[in-house]
Amino acid sequence: MCSNKRKSYPPTKSNIHSFFGPSTIKKHKQQHDRSLFTYPFLDPYPPLSFTLQTNTKERRLINDKLDLDLIYITSFIPSPCDMSLYSYLLNTLPWYRVEYSKQIDRVVNIVTPRYTTVFGIDDTQQSREKYTRPPRPIPSVLEQLKQRVEEVTSAKYNFILVNFYANGQDSIAFHSDDEHWLGEEPCIGSLSLGAERDFHMKNKANESLKQNFVLNSGDLIVMRGPTQHAWVHSVPKRTSQLSGRINITFRRSFIPEGTNNYYRYNVGDGPMYRYINGKMIKYDSD
Ligand SMILES: O=C(O)CCC(=O)C(=O)O
Numbered sequence: 001m002c003s004n005k006r007k008s009y010p011p012t013k014s015n016i017h018s019f020f021g022p023s024t025i026k027k028h029k030q031q032h033d034r035s036l037f038t039y040p041f042l043d044p045y046p047p048l049s050f051t052l053q054t055n056t057k058e059r060r061l062i063n064d065k066l067d068l069d070l071i072y073i074t075s076f077i078p079s080p081c082d083m084s085l086y087s088y089l090l091n092t093l094p095w096y097r098v099e100y101s102k103q104i105d106r107v108v109n110i111v112t113p114r115y116t117t118v119f120g121i122d123d124t125q126q127s128r129e130k131y132t133r134p135p136r137p138i139p140s141v142l143e144q145l146k147q148r149v150e151e152v153t154s155a156k157y158n159f160i161l162v163n164f165y166a167n168g169q170d171s172i173a174f175h176s177d178d179e180h181w182l183g184e185e186p187c188i189g190s191l192s193l194g195a196e197r198d199f200h201m202k203n204k205a206n207e208s209l210k211q212n213f214v215l216n217s218g219d220l221i222v223m224r225g226p227t228q229h230a231w232v233h234s235v236p237k238r239t240s241q242l243s244g245r246i247n248i249t250f251r252r253s254f255i256p257e258g259t260n261n262y263y264r265y266n267v268g269d270g271p272m273y274r275y276i277n278g279k280m281i282k283y284d285s286d
């Protein structure tokens with residue numbers, strides 16, 4: 001059971017309808033609000049040309065190490081559906097290569113070493129104006145996928161963060177997803193599609209305690225219970241890998257701070273990219 005326990009955060013308001021409104025993407029260029037220029041003015045997502053399949057035959061629990069609690073399902077999206085989903089997402093989602101600066105000893109500029117994008121809104125579902133960047137609804141295929149992941153994890157999610165590692169040069173450094181807006185024991189589902197990559201975990205208190213995986217297309221890992229507090233995880237560079245990989249994480253943020261943070265660091269203020277004719281290009285909506 002993966003409960004996504006809630007800390008005592010402010011009471012929730014249920015105004016999702018006023019939030020997303022009847023039409024979510026403005027279609028006509030002349031109606032674009034230029035202050036929202038980093039947001040996609042995309043055509044509606046095309047219908048799926050395949051049926052989304054899931055499979056839980058290869059389900060393992062991994063909880064034999066200190067404060068580690070994982071569900072590992074290989075081929076959760078069986079072949080060839082995994083690659084159909086990979087191509088659909090790569091070709092239809094808006095992508096960003098977010099830049100930000102961080103104060104360490106001095107101000108350091110960071111370019112996120114992978115493409116990212118995000119959908120969803122925290123539990124409080126404030127009106128659009130209350131957020132620093134307007135949140136976006138979850139595309140239908142990701143909503144279907146979210147429901148399947150909710151079934152196998154007995155948890156609920158309201159955010160989908162997507163990473164695209166164009167090749168083995170792209171990566172994510174050791175970190176834990178333990179921000180306070182995720183509650184005390186975040187339950188995070190993480191699905192891999194496309195190229196094989198390493199997924200490394202180490203215990204924060206005892207770094208010699210490790211749990212490493214080679215993740216393949218279609219595999220789902222769920223990190224839950226004390227895992228985020230006690231462990232860090234990463235996808236290191238693998239320069240021999242020339243192909244792309246998509247990773248989709250399912251999370252639940254209870255408060256607007258989570259919404260603001262996720263859109264800041266997964267959409268940001270820079271240009272949007274789209275994958276067109278086999279290439280990632282800066283996309284100018286004009
Ligand atoms: O790509 C992955 O498998 C991990 C991604 C991740 O850890 C994250 O987005 O927080």
Ligand SMILES: [Fe+2]
Pocket residue numbers: 175176177233
């Ligand atoms: Fe993570």
